[in-house]
Amino acid sequence: MKPAIFLRIASVLTFIHCAGHTIGGLFGKPRNGPEEIAVQETMKGHVFNVMGSMRSYWDFFFGYGLGVTITLLIQGLLFWQLATMSRTNPAWTRPILVLLFFNFVAMSVVVWRYFFIAPAITELFIAACLAAAYFTAAAPA
Numbered sequence: 232m233k234p235a236i237f238l239r240i241a242s243v244l245t246f247i248h249c250a251g252h253t254i255g256g257l258f259g260k261p262r263n264g265p266e267e268i269a270v271q272e273t274m275k276g277h278v279f280n281v282m283g284s285m286r287s288y289w290d291f292f293f294g295y296g297l298g299v300t301i302t303l304l305i306q307g308l309l310f311w312q313l314a315t316m317s318r319t320n321p322a323w324t325r326p327i328l329v330l331l332f333f334n335f336v337a338m339s340v341v342v343w344r345y346f347f348i349a350p351a352i353t354e355l356f357i358a359a360c361l362a363a364a365y366f367t368a369a370a371p372a
Contacts, residue, residue, distance in 0.1 A: 234321050234328075234364035238314035241360035242307050248353045249303035257296040306331070313364075321368035328368070332361040 261267040274289040309331075317324045335358035343351035 232363070232367055234317040234324065234368040235314040237360045237364035237367065238310050238317060238324075241357050241364070242310035242314065244353060244357050244360065245303055245307035245310060248350060248357070249300055249307060251353075252296070252303060252350065253300045257293070257300060317364065317368060325365055325368050328361050328365040332358050332365065335361065 261271060271289065274292060275287055278285050278287045313324050313327060335354045339351045339354035339358065342354060
């Protein structure tokens with residue numbers, strides 16, 4: 232198979248991961264009872280000065296969540312563009328694929344440890360697609 236196919240698969244998986252994170256993680260409603268609601272309200276209620284800006288722990292939580300959504304969206308678009316580029320010069324994509332592979336492997340470990348299994352497995356599938364794209368791309372001259 233050609234690297235473009237693996238990169239398109241990685242792109243689609245990344246868009247799915249982005250949508251799941253955004254809908255379920257970022258804009259999902261509390262489902263674990265009054266304790267979860269109390270934690271969220273406490274995170275929203277305690278505001279403190281951070282480098283001259285008044286912020287809450289909820290601001291950090293939500294802001295980092297938005298950052299992950301934006302990053303996943305951009306990575307999905309990047310994989311799609313790399314797939315197009317790999318058709319004319321697959322060797323050129325190899326250094327980028329290595330970096331992104333290690334990014335997704337490292338993130339899967341973090342997600343597995345601190346969040347839950349579904350996004351970790353998704354990130355491992357994306358990493359596998361990136362590895363396959365790397366190995367099917369022509370070696371640099």
